[in-house]
Amino acid sequence: MKDKNAAILVVDDNEDILFAADLLLKKSFAKVDTLASPATIDQQLQQHDYDVVLLDMNFTQDASSGKEGLAILQRIKAEHPDIEVVLITAYGGMELAIEAMKLGAGDFVVKPWHNERLLTTVHSALERRRTRHKIQVLEQTQVQLVEQAYQDFDEFIGNSDAMQAIKETIQRAASTDANILLTGESGTGKGVAAHTIHKLSKRYDKPFMGVDVGALTESLFESELFGHKKGAFTGADNDQVGRFEAAQNGTLFLDEIGNLALSLQVKLLGALQNRQIVPVGGRKAIDVDIRLICATNDNLQDSVSAGQFRQDLLYRINTVEIRLPALRERRQDIPLLVDYFLRRYAKKYRREPLRVSDNAMQMLSDWHWPGNVRELQHLMERATILTSGDDLSTELLFPNGQPASPELEQATPLTTLNLEELEKQAVLNAMRSVEGNISKAAKVLGINRASLYRRLNKFEL
Numbered sequence: 001m002k003d004k005n006a007a008i009l010v011v012d013d014n015e016d017i018l019f020a021a022d023l024l025l026k027k028s029f030a031k032v033d034t035l036a037s038p039a040t041i042d043q044q045l046q047q048h049d050y051d052v053v054l055l056d057m058n059f060t061q062d063a064s065s066g067k068e069g070l071a072i073l074q075r076i077k078a079e080h081p082d083i084e085v086v087l088i089t090a091y092g093g094m095e096l097a098i099e100a101m102k103l104g105a106g107d108f109v110v111k112p113w114h115n116e117r118l119l120t121t122v123h124s125a126l127e128r129r130r131t132r133h134k135i136q137v138l139e140q141t142q143v144q145l146v147e148q149a150y151q152d153f154d155e156f157i158g159n160s161d162a163m164q165a166i167k168e169t170i171q172r173a174a175s176t177d178a179n180i181l182l183t184g185e186s187g188t189g190k191g192v193a194a195h196t197i198h199k200l201s202k203r204y205d206k207p208f209m210g211v212d213v214g215a216l217t218e219s220l221f222e223s224e225l226f227g228h229k230k231g232a233f234t235g236a237d238n239d240q241v242g243r244f245e246a247a248q249n250g251t252l253f254l255d256e257i258g259n260l261a262l263s264l265q266v267k268l269l270g271a272l273q274n275r276q277i278v279p280v281g282g283r284k285a286i287d288v289d290i291r292l293i294c295a296t297n298d299n300l301q302d303s304v305s306a307g308q309f310r311q312d313l314l315y316r317i318n319t320v321e322i323r324l325p326a327l328r329e330r331r332q333d334i335p336l337l338v339d340y341f342l343r344r345y346a347k348k349y350r351r352e353p354l355r356v357s358d359n360a361m362q363m364l365s366d367w368h369w370p371g372n373v374r375e376l377q378h379l380m381e382r383a384t385i386l387t388s389g390d391d392l393s394t395e396l397l398f399p400n401g402q403p404a405s406p407e408l409e410q411a412t413p414l415t416t417l418n419l420e421e422l423e424k425q426a427v428l429n430a431m432r433s434v435e436g437n438i439s440k441a442a443k444v445l446g447i448n449r450a451s452l453y454r455r456l457n458k459f460e461l
């Protein structure tokens with residue numbers, strides 16, 4: 001059977017050899033190209049994605065030292081380390097072949113070759129390359145899985161009618177492969193819902209890859225999602241597997257999808273429609289099988305009307321739409337969440353969970369929670385750390401009739417004229433005023449999310 005994904009290049013100055021190799025290999029491999037001179041090999045490798053190069057060792061007339069072949073081999077391996085090079089040597093060139101293998105050649109065949117032996121050699125070279133790629137995907141998937149394992153993936157708490165309806169929809173939608181769009185204010189649990197869907201789906205034992213697309217600059221977007229080839233741009237020192245491929249057979253969670261620039265929406269749509277991605281600097285399309293979940297706190301239909309979001313992309317991502325209600329719309333869940341977070345932080349800070357009086361619970365239930373569950377969670381953590389007694393103190397929780405969550409503290413007055421310091425204080429104040437929501441803080445500051453992330457890093461905030 002023909003290997004429909006294999007691309008082979010044969011480089012030899014002997015036309016007869018090229019003809020014979022082409023005839024033989026074409027029966028087994030989809031793409032076979034030949035080159036009679038190594039002069040244009042660099043160009044050829046730039047323009048095509050070869051898996052295996054069969055390379056003669058000598059090109060100048062009467063040359064037999066093999067030095068030319070070794071030099072070309074080194075060049076290929078330096079620029080395209082993942083290409084398998086198989087050397088074609090004349091009988092007796094064993095020492096040379098061994099030296100070549102030390103320089104990265106995968107194997108060699110001796111001229112005149114046996115057809116069966118040549119085919120086996122090329123098949124094995126292909127297998128080595130594919131195995132290496134699989135390992136690369138697995139390694140990068142593992143790195144990303146470990147990163148995600150360190151984040152808190154909470155149970156999905158909530159018993160209110162609204163939450164029960166949502167849990168039912170999630171249960172039903174999870175078992176299908178339908179694309180899901182999660183909407184709702186910041187902190188309502190869209191991330192938790194996405195994880196829950198993945199855990200309940202038949203892909204539960206495959207990767208869950210999350211990407212905050214709103215934080216990606218245009219130039220980073222493609223490389224992060226589709227991967228890149230070594231040398232595709234300055235700083236691309238190695239091949240990099242993108243999130244689409246790392247999520248293979250699992251779930252891809254695109255958070256803050258509403259912040260995606262229009263130019264990138266086209267690229268995302270293309271990948272979703274074709275179920276294929278092409279790494280930056282690569283030529284071969286890679287099939288991807290992922291379940292897509294997107295989240296946004298924007299109203300995407302409004303964004304479509306305003307010309308900021310593509311209608312066709314919205315149709316593609318919102319097969320099932322689930323709206324997470326604000327916490328103030330499901331106040332019945334507040335006691336449950338208070339209890340859950342107090343227990344959780346008691347465990348974390350090695351103490352007994354704080355007791356909550358009826359009065360304190362009433363105050364918590366009455367608050368309108370602009371930061372939703374995230375705000376409640378922060379408040380419970382803060383109370384657990386700061387309370388020395390056994391009871392959750394209402395004075396500590398609501399010193400001025402408002403939660404004493406750091407996000408609602410007064411903005412720091414600007415006390416300096418140092419530009420750098422002013423910038424830092426502006427970032428801090430913006431983050432506080434929107435209880436840590438990156439999208440909102442970026443809007444307040446009049447910059448995009450990526451620029452805000454850069455500043456948060458710079459100021460170590």
Ligand SMILES: Nc1ncnc2c1ncn2[C@@H]1O[C@H](COP(=O)(O)OP(=O)(O)OP(=O)(O)O)[C@@H](O)[C@H]1O
Pocket residue numbers: 152153154155156157158184185186187188189190191192193255295296297373374377437
């Ligand atoms: N139902 C819930 N049960 C338990 N924890 C929850 C629930 N909803 C939210 N949380 C917690 O609240 C915090 C915010 O949740 P999450 O990040 O999922 O919200 P989000 O809607 O995705 O917010 P954003 O739009 O800002 O990304 C997280 O720490 C999460 O663990």
